[in-house]
Amino acid sequence: MKKVLIIEDDKNISRAISTRLMANGYNVSLAPDAVFAMNAATKTVPDVILLDINLPGGDGFLIADRLRNNVSTCNVPLIFMTASKKEDLREQARNAGAAAFLEKPFSADQLFDAISNC
Amino acid sequence: MINPGPLKRDVVELIGQPQVHRLLLVDDDPAYSRLCVRYLRRVENCVYKVSLASSASEAIDICAQSSFDCVLMDYELPDSTGTEALQSLHDLLGSNLPPTIIMTAGDSEAAAISAVRSGAVDFLSKRNVSTAVLMRTIGNAVETGRLKRSIQIRGQQLKAANDELMRRNEEIQNFYHTVSHEIKTPLAATREFVAILSDQLIGPVNPQQQELLSHATECCDQITAQFNDLLDLTRLETGKLRLEKCAQPLKALIDRCVIAGRIVADSKNITIETSLPRDLPEFNFDRFRITQVLSNLLNNAIKFTPNGGVVSIVCAWNSTSDELNIRVIDTGCGIAKKHIERVFDRLYQIESEVETEHSGLGLGLAIATKIVSQHGGCLHVESEEGNGSTFVLSLTDVTNFP
Numbered sequence: 001m002k003k004v005l006i007i008e009d010d011k012n013i014s015r016a017i018s019t020r021l022m023a024n025g026y027n028v029s030l031a032p033d034a035v036f037a038m039n040a041a042t043k044t045v046p047d048v049i050l051l052d053i054n055l056p057g058g059d060g061f062l063i064a065d066r067l068r069n070n071v072s073t074c075n076v077p078l079i080f081m082t083a084s085k086k087e088d089l090r091e092q093a094r095n096a097g098a099a100a101f102l103e104k105p106f107s108a109d110q111l112f113d114a115i116s117n118c
Numbered sequence: 119m120i121n122p123g124p125l126k127r128d129v130v131e132l133i134g135q136p137q138v139h140r141l142l143l144v145d146d147d148p149a150y151s152r153l154c155v156r157y158l159r160r161v162e163n164c165v166y167k168v169s170l171a172s173s174a175s176e177a178i179d180i181c182a183q184s185s186f187d188c189v190l191m192d193y194e195l196p197d198s199t200g201t202e203a204l205q206s207l208h209d210l211l212g213s214n215l216p217p218t219i220i221m222t223a224g225d226s227e228a229a230a231i232s233a234v235r236s237g238a239v240d241f242l243s244k245r246n247v248s249t250a251v252l253m254r255t256i257g258n259a260v261e262t263g264r265l266k267r268s269i270q271i272r273g274q275q276l277k278a279a280n281d282e283l284m285r286r287n288e289e290i291q292n293f294y295h296t297v298s299h300e301i302k303t304p305l306a307a308t309r310e311f312v313a314i315l316s317d318q319l320i321g322p323v324n325p326q327q328q329e330l331l332s333h334a335t336e337c338c339d340q341i342t343a344q345f346n347d348l349l350d351l352t353r354l355e356t357g358k359l360r361l362e363k364c365a366q367p368l369k370a371l372i373d374r375c376v377i378a379g380r381i382v383a384d385s386k387n388i389t390i391e392t393s394l395p396r397d398l399p400e401f402n403f404d405r406f407r408i409t410q411v412l413s414n415l416l417n418n419a420i421k422f423t424p425n426g427g428v429v430s431i432v433c434a435w436n437s438t439s440d441e442l443n444i445r446v447i448d449t450g451c452g453i454a455k456k457h458i459e460r461v462f463d464r465l466y467q468i469e470s471e472v473e474t475e476h477s478g479l480g481l482g483l484a485i486a487t488k489i490v491s492q493h494g495g496c497l498h499v500e501s502e503e504g505n506g507s508t509f510v511l512s513l514t515d516v517t518n519f520p
Contacts, residue, residue: 012307020310023319054299083302084295105306105342108313 005046007037064096077118144177145192157249174203189218201236217263309338347481354488365400391430401516414482415446422450444511453501
């Protein structure tokens, strides 16, 4: 069973995505900020991480950086989520090591495509 | 009898205050300095307050404590050359250095050039000194000083204004970034909640419930589309939208637009016809954005054409002028003259006779116009009330691949 860690501060997005994933047999953990995220990711290493770029305080890329530099999480594929259409965001995400990029609102199909391609 | 004695001075005072120039005269020959001061006393409409220094170091000390409108400095001072002294004054005062005139013993060109190169605004030959020469040279120097100072101040004001503009621009960018996130996030969540219910992940859903859920999803999509339009228009207006131009086959783009358009066209029994010349080369433009423009024109044409009508897309490329024209022609009600000029304004919508389910924000044509302008092209409309409309998209330099 695939383990997914969702790093997202908006409770509704977390609820929506985790309901969808759990109904499809995934094991889901949720982390609303950087501190919880690192704890969760290192304690039980997930198979894939969904990360909201727009975490308050600009933490999104910071967390991505920490995950890549941590020996237990550096190989876990990162899927970045964003609501922004800022064009340089995609490039920044790629440079930060994103395995995939999802623009909100995204459909369930897009989500599963991204996960299965990791 | 009235004594006319002191009349002159009184008249001068009545007409206006005399100008006052504060001078620093740096010369180690006291006789020459006294001569200059005498000459200056003869100037009628100007009062010179003269301070004297006989060496570079004395001049520097005085300048450190008082300000002057002008400095006259001998080129050959006992403790340094005029050039070196000037450099020291510049080091001390920076941009507050008063305009300086170098006084040279000879009147050779070499001395003059050297004086100006060292930062002096002018030079004068001691041999030619007179009231007129002093007055003119000092007058010009003071004026130059004033101009330089006002340019400096203007420059500082411009920089401050520019910094403020850049700061506000960044504020605006951040604002839209935040608004985008704050609106799209709950929208994404809502859409997904509806999808989860509709997919029966939390229990069965009957057909009536499914229908409502389907409408709810449509609403979410409408909000997304309108919001994206608003963001696009804002970015176009603030010049923040980047075009990605590359070689595109036109037919493929038109075909895609037509396929998308057929969804509504078929429901109104409207025929979409296309006409393209054969063997067109690939053209240089932003595929996503030009598709956005054509889709908008096509959707409008379909919206305003009655059931059973025809919408045509006609393309023509002039290889000599490298101009591409795409005409979207409808057989609808046409546009009245009074509306034609405003049709491309943002938020200006014409009420159609046919009630459409949703008319949106009406930004489509405003966005289309801006995208086309950014490509260096032009979008205009030919129309007559009752006689349909033709929207013409013209792009130039389309086969110019830098």
